[in-house]
């Protein structure tokens with residue numbers, strides 16, 4: 065199958081090269097693949113580099129698909145735009161890569177390009193966030209996180225923390241909710257868990273809900289504006305959908321000297337568990353971090369190697385993830401981690 069696609073890729077490359085010579089342009093789309101090479105070529109489409117987490121995921125994928133193992137990895141950064149990711153995937157198809165790995169920025173809008181990959185006979189592995197498509201056969205496997213389960217872990221923490229034993233009920237809560245990139249699985253799952261909890265607890269209110277796009281800068285802006293409009297004394301929980309956002313919200317609190325974390329009214333909850341955020345958890349600034357594990361490279365390698373060997377692969381593989389508070393963290397543990 066690889067041979068056939070490589071021959072097809074070479075023919076396409078020659079046609080493209082001739083047309084490029086004629087129009088005086090260089091042929092960068094195909095020049096990334098060495099002709100007549102036995103390497104297995106993987107096209108890897110990331111939505112961007114919005115967070116330290118995503119950089120760790122990119123590194124994890126680069127670490128496993130090495131030349132020493134017989135792979136050539138072509139990495140494309142979608143610059144936070146679905147259009148760009150779709151263009152990148154079309155380039156992979158044109159190049160005749162052997163596999164395509166996509167971390168989709170949002171869940172929908174992939175049917176057409178995935179049909180094109182399927183027609184070209186290129187297996188697609190969806191990674192990190194999921195897609196919603198008309199036909200599940202448009203991709204071969206999914207490897208990533210269960211974001212709803214992540215959200216539920218954060219809610220369990222909040223419920224435990226705010227359960228009033230004597231009254232047998234939960235404390236009244238005002239929650240500032242800073243969301244991730246809208247319509248991404250990470251946002252949808254984490255938001256759904258919170259909204260479901262708020263529906264179940266009559267005395268829990270989301271007083272602000274805005275999109276921080278998984279970035280520190282946007283979250284800082286949202287928190288800054290919130291602190292101008294809302295009395296900080298009324299805020300109980302800041303539910304940030306990733307560590308970058310938690311750091312942005314904390315920066316805004318610090319700027320005007322609002323206390324939060326250990327021994328204070330405001331509790332910050334976050335997702336990812338990058339080392340810098342875990343340090344902030346250990347020192348009491350962030351109360352709970354639900355892990356979103358970016359070390360997905362080995363899982364992807366396993367899927368690709370099974371496919372190389374002609375084996376069936378699981379359609380869905382969820383990555384193992386933990387939940388951290390000050391109680392289960394230590395300096396040594398944080399130092400032992402990779403991201």
Ligand code: AHR
Nearest residue numbers: 115117118250278306356
């Ligand atoms: O899809 C996973 C999310 O995307 C991570 O929580 C976030 O940090 C990243 O940018």
